[in-house]
Amino acid sequence: MNIRSAKFFLLQRKAAPYVFLSPFIILFLVFGLYPLVKSLILSFYITSGPKARIFVGLDNFRFLMGDRDFHTAVKNTTVFTFFSVFLQLPLSLGLAMLLNHSLIKGRNFFRFSFFSPHLFGQVFVAVLFGIIFAPQFGLLNRILHFFIPQIPSDTKWLANPKLIMPSIVLTSLWMYVGFNMIYFLAALQAVDRDLYDAAHVDGANAFHRFLHVTLPGIKPVAVYVMILSTIGSFQLFELPYVLLGQSPGPDNAGLTIVMYLYLKGFEAGDLGYASTIGWTLALGVLVISLLQVRIFGMWKREA
């Protein structure tokens, strides 16, 4: 190797990390950081389409606080998130514990069948469940009517404001319960088996073993899943939007925060107000995630 190519060799080694990162950084700046900053600026404007805009200061935020449709959207989204965290996650953990039973055969089959609904994606799940929930010929009504004849077979799950949220929660349960189970199962399998044996020797019953060995063992994963699930639930959009035929449903019963953002920004054309909704959502999600970390303590592990 001559001196020139040796120099080149050293130079390319020095430059490599910058060269490798530069496409990523450029794209990140253009389609990540710039839109974030720009949307903060936009939230101080009323806009119409991609060009026209008027500066209104904090008026968008002030208006949003008194916007009754936004209140409905926040309420619906919060109810949905509540069920995702306090109904769905315990069921996921329960399923994981069943599958983690040491003598179970066919674990891969069960795992796949529980997990597979997640592969559908929200839109296709909503298309399928839109028909499952249909009055008369829908699968749900026919099965319910078959087992309990007192229930009429023409329940309009997606037209009755009282039944819309339960329908959305049910659909999401079918789609995500197995997905979250994967995390819990992996966490359970990582818990030290010796700890169980020790607890057994000490005479701890099943409930105590769960409380003092299982729960502390899976706690970091549980908090991680809870935060992911909260963030995901607050961004709910496709499922109700497609399920309810591209609408928030009667009485706005299926209106969510992101759906409201979409309707305001891209059907009414006010990107400024949409950015205001977006930043309010971001702030809300951030505060709730921090609270969860605070309350459940992700960083310190207790024995």
Add this chain to the structure above:
Amino acid sequence: MGKKALLIIVYLLLALVTCVMLTPMLWLVAASLKSKEDLFHYLFFSPRPSLANFRLLFSDIPFFRFLMNSFFVSGMGVLTQLFFSSLGGFALAKYEFRGKKAIMTLMLATMLIPGQVMLGPVYQLIYHLRLMDSLWGLIIPGMVSVFGMFLFRQSMLKIPDDLLEAGRIDGCSEFRIYWNIVLPVSKPMIGAFCLITFMGAWNSFLWPQIILHTRDLATLPIALNQMVGVYSREYGTVMAGTVLSVLPVMILFFILQKEFIAGLTEGAIKG
């Protein structure tokens, strides 16, 4: 309670949940294979399976076009994200350089902010770049994945430095090291990443709904959502479309199952 009794209860519960999970899918496949006359007559499969719904899909609607649109957008999305994320992840995992910490902190911070915040400004950008109503308008904003970059950084940290040094002594350029040494070792993570990214792009709805207007450009989620309104009484056709729409992801999952589950849970268990 005896060990055997407990095991039987566990199996019963598992079987029950399996039924609940698989019944809607079975019903979906059954409905797609029923002729119009049999649709309401049989709850599940009819004794006379028919492919009429699938035929209608390709004769009445440009379904093949929608399939190709989805494959193009998802395929390009996977390839570009894979390349940029793994290259960036490699730089952050295996090099020390000025500004590294600042870059990582900045990216982590943006990960905490829901993507919908950016919809308005990205819409304006795409408008000014004249990419509205085009498939490239779907692909380009999605080319960079901060999540993917961290995923690759995490898995590449484990590659021993000696392996890279050996390559350097043999006279490999840094890019050759990435291409010939680092990428092949990262195969499991690449498998997991491809599936996660493909699923994300394949099922993506909000962004295409915002920027696509021409019917012929529709990806499958957009097309299926529109079919629901038009074919509400002939849902056999909608179900056939749904079957064909979820099939590619299912097949990909079967191939990459092991890598996917390992990749999904790796961050959670160790992080």
